[in-house]
Amino acid sequence: MPAQPATAIRYPAPLRPGDRIGVTAPSSGVPEALWPRVELTRRFLEDRGFEVELGACLRAPSHVSAPREQRAAELMRMLTDPAIRAVVPPWGGETGIDLLDLLDVEAIAAADPTWCVGYSDTTTWLTPVTLRTGVATVHGQNFMDTLYRVPEGMSHWLDVASAPAGTELVQHSPGxxxxxxxxxxxxxxxxxxxxxxxxxxxxxxxxxxxxxxxxxxxxxxxxxxxxxxxxxxxxxxxxxxxxxxxxxxxxxxxxxxxxxxxxxxxxxxxxxxxxxxxxxxxxxxxxxxxxxxxxxxxxxxxxxxxxxxxxxxxxxxxxxxxxxxxxxxxxxxxxxxxxxxxxxxxxxxxx
Known part of the structure; x- marks a missing residue:
């Protein structure tokens, strides 16, 4: 029997000025002492023409930003809201695994694809989004890393999420x-x-x-x-x-x-x-x-x-x-x- 053709991976639409970026913490939130970095990063993105929505699940009352039901609900809302074109957590954390069984994968798959960006504990839900829905995601810098200039030959997450369909992205070790x-x-x-x-x-x-x-x-x-x-x-x-x-x-x-x-x-x-x-x-x-x-x-x-x-x-x-x-x-x-x-x-x- 001949092999079945592969199903096509879906890529979210390229980010463009005017698009909205959602920021939520499905795992650990940001302590008060680091909140100025959040505001500076928001301003950085807004200066480039993006809208930035800071979610309700971003602070750090404990090792997580909010109860798991609230974190899952906010993440689901951002992933399925057609007005939000990227979801970028501040960073990873420790126990983002607790919301996996609360995510509606069918709803995520049915929605227009949204860029998801991050690494560390973020991959606990970000990688399953790709594996279970076939939507590409970005294993890369977090929201709190966004201000950093990347070395020549490497790509910023904004570069990747803004690339048109069919683009080849080549990155090199900077040594x-x-x-x-x-x-x-x-x-x-x-x-x-x-x-x-x-x-x-x-x-x-x-x-x-x-x-x-x-x-x-x-x-x-x-x-x-x-x-x-x-x-x-x-x-x-x-x-x-x-x-x-x-x-x-x-x-x-x-x-x-x-x-x-x-x-x-x-x-x-x-x-x-x-x-x-x-x-x-x-x-x-x-x-x-x-x-x-x-x-x-x-x-x-x-x-x-x-x-x-x-x-x-x-x-x-x-x-x-x-x-x-x-x-x-x-x-x-x-x-x-x-x-x-x-x-x-x-x-x-x-x-």
């Missing part, structure tokens, strides 16, 4: 990064320039092929290991069903390692492998991370221990994690990754 996490936005709410104090680029780490040239192709699926590992392979993140419907040619997996030690990451990746997360993988990209290593067992060792047996290329130290700068990557887009002595690049097409 520079920041060795620690976030600026002190309370002291300097308008921080917009990263200080890169580290030098280095991607490393191929799969056994027997360290640093060998390789080209990977497939549709991209990204997620934060510390959050996506809890839902990988289940009803909310059935990556194999997604591949069957949208990407029979296979997938390029992107993993963001945020903070867990190397033993915890190793266990999480083994679990993801056992749940079928990598069954259709053509290759894996792993973030650069400042997460701790165990004695004699590095973060690279953890990845190889769990995923080296897959027999696919594994490229580490990619700008897809919690250390700046951050690539803005399209979940669901056809992706070509080139790794050789002269080039470390990711090309994606909005098709």
């Amino acid at each position: 520079r990064y920041r060795t620690t996490g976030f600026d002190d936005w309370a002291a300097d709410p308008g921080a917009s320039d990263y200080v890169f104090d580290g030098e280095g680029t991607w490393t191929r780490i799969d056994p027997g092929h360290v640093d060998e040239p390789v080209t990977l192709r497939g549709r991209l699926v990204a997620g934060c290991v510390e959050t996506i590992s809890f839902i990988a392979g289940g009803a909310y993140a059935d990556v194999n069903a997604f591949a069957d419907a949208y990407s029979p040619e296979g997938l390029v997996h992107v993993l963001d390692i945020a903070e867990w030690g190397s033993y915890d990451i190793c266990r999480a990746l083994h679990a993801m492998r056992l749940h079928g997360w990598f069954d259709r993988s053509n290759g894996v990209l792993v973030s650069r991370t400042a997460a701790p290593a165990a004695p004699g067992f590095s973060q690279h060792d953890a990845v190889v221990d769990a995923l080296g047996m897959l027999g696919v290329p594994i490229i580490a130290d990619v700008e897809c994690g919690h250390l700046p700068p951050y690539l803005a990557l399209l979940n669901g887009a056809p992706t070509t990754v080139r790794f050789d002595a002269d080039e470390r690049s990711i090309a994606q097409t909005l098709t």
